[in-house]
Amino acid sequence: MAKRDDLVVGLDIGTTKIGVIVAARTENGVDIVGIGTHPSRGLRKGVVVDIDATVDSIKHAVEEAELMADCEITSVYAGIAGSHISGINSHGVVAVKDQEVSESDVARVIDAAKAVAIPMDREVIHVIPQEFIIDDQDGIREPLGMSGVRLEAKIHIVTAAVTSAQNVVKCANKAGLNVMDIVLEPLASAEASLSDDERDLGVCLIDIGGGTTDIAAFANGSIKHTSVLGLGGYHISNDIAVGLRTPFDEAERIKKKFGVATARYLASDDVISVPSVGGRRPREVSRKILCEIIEPRVDEILSLARQVLVKEGLEEKIPSGVVLTGGCSALEGLADLAEEIFEAPVRTGIPRHIGGLQDVVRGPMFATGVGLTLFGNERIQGRSTARFRIRDGSIFTRVRQRMRDWFYGDFD
Ligand SMILES: Nc1ncnc2c1ncn2[C@@H]1O[C@H](COP(=O)(O)OP(=O)(O)OP(=O)(O)O)[C@@H](O)[C@H]1O
Ligand SMILES: [Mg+2]
Structure with missing residues (x-):
């Protein structure tokens, strides 16, 4: 089967079904070109409890999606859920260096806002800016290039249990898939169904x-x-x-x-x-x-x-x-x-903002899978910063990096 580099694939590891949605990236967004589903046997309350059973279900769903899309699937954006997920709001303040907000000011203020103690057994999944405040002006979404002396950022940080996140990656890897990133499932569903x-x-x-x-x-x-x-x-x-x-x-x-x-x-x-x-x-x-x-x-x-x-x-x-x-x-x-x-x-x-085989993913149970492809597309185009900002690298390198940060006293 052919490899295609214009594809973006969502892997929804649900408690009752594994859903694989294949989308082709286009100028206007994504076109759905394939879908595969298989009953999920290895999860409980959204968390993987049986790796072999989950890997088996993933393989079946991937095979079905590959046949429909007539292409080979090698990498996916995987969803994560479970009651171990927690979302917190945080904020940080820095002084603007040259009276005009630069990229480094934005990076610094987000780093300042991220400086909350996160327990060893938790992994940061998303760091999403909510709004920026320059001097006393609030509600700013894009602060770059604006004048001011004081820059404040409000952010939302989503964390998950490291073990649960690792098990999602492990299952995908064992099924022969690279995980480009893991995405919180409600954020993926929101991406697909909200205006x-x-x-x-x-x-x-x-x-x-x-x-x-x-x-x-x-x-x-x-x-x-x-x-x-x-x-x-x-x-x-x-x-x-x-x-x-x-x-x-x-x-x-x-x-x-x-x-x-x-x-x-x-x-x-x-x-x-x-x-x-x-x-x-x-x-x-x-x-x-x-x-x-x-x-x-x-x-x-x-x-x-x-x-x-x-x-x-x-x-x-x-x-x-x-x-x-x-x-x-x-x-x-x-x-x-x-x-x-x-x-x-x-x-x-129901999933919207998509083209192609819209009818096959019209059900509300496909919102997460479709949202994962939309998220992946935004990421590839480098436009994901407003809604989801996640650090680069695989989840394992991110875990390792964070431990190194702790070692040098740099909490995030
Ligand atoms: N027509 C229907 N009426 C009532 N319930 C339904 C209907 N169709 C599907 N369901 C229920 O929806 C559930 C599956 O939904 P979904 O596919 O969104 O779950 P999942 O993604 O596998 O699980 P989770 O997201 O919780 O890990 C099942 O409990 C199923 O019984
Ligand atoms: Mg689900």
Whole structure:
């Protein structure tokens, strides 16, 4: 198969599926040219717990994507999630050297803002500038060339457990792939599904997947908060399996076919046939009972997400409301229930800002994978600085470099 250097590939290592999205870089952005998915067996709550099973799933998904795109995949942008992720805001101040902000002033002020103590077992994934303040003028996005004497930077730092990050890289490497960078999954989903207007006004992206619920809140055009909750569609299906005494795979099927976020939205109360375990005969169960099992879990997930916003003081700062992505956002009535809980407008986000085979990645579960290709494209073109700024080098060299920095007393 041919190697192509105009391709950028996203590897979404999810709890329920591995998704590989292949995109060709064009003048206007990216065109989707291939996709491969395979059930994921080696993850729990977004974190790799079985390397061999994960490598196997990755290989299958990559093979499928290679066939569809008719090319060889050698390097990827990989997503990372899990409740070990933490996002903090920080800020730094420096004096402007020649009364006009230069690149070195910007680098110095970001270094100053990065100077927070990060524990040994955590790795910095992203350092994203939120805004710059020159003298007393705030809200500056591009400070280069501006006059002033005092430069201040507000930044958002995302860290992950070193071991989890290394396991993502290890799995990809063992499947024969180079990892160009690892990207926080909610930021990738946001890249694919949010508009600039929404980010400017204030919006919260919530990606409800199989094992995690990822949150990314934006206001004034920049990221304000990121976090990952260890709950998702797996827990809904598990509740159904236990509640209706049916195998997990049947619970999944029933959830997708008959599930509604709350029994209050059911127009009519039909009866559904539920297979039993241990060879017993299927039973007839009212659909209302199914929805009464689903509702408390969905309510818990959305309420926890809302609590995060309240705790961060962001609830009043997202007039654009909430955008839902991830497989669970396909659950009937979820957006309506979310509107009730958040008391804000809610829409389901599907990947946009792309060309090519748009139809095959139209589902909200592909937001992360598509976002990874968009992120990779921005990186390659050197335009990633505004939304994501990450240090160069592979994750391992970055870990080594940071240890060296600590050794010489330079915390970052
Ligand atoms: N139509 C549907 N109705 C309800 N739930 C659905 C539907 N389609 C998919 N799901 C659920 O979405 C979940 C998978 O979503 P997704 O593919 O986004 O997860 P993932 O990326 O593998 O996991 P994570 O991001 O949590 O690591 C599963 O729990 C699945 O049951
Ligand atoms: Mg996911």
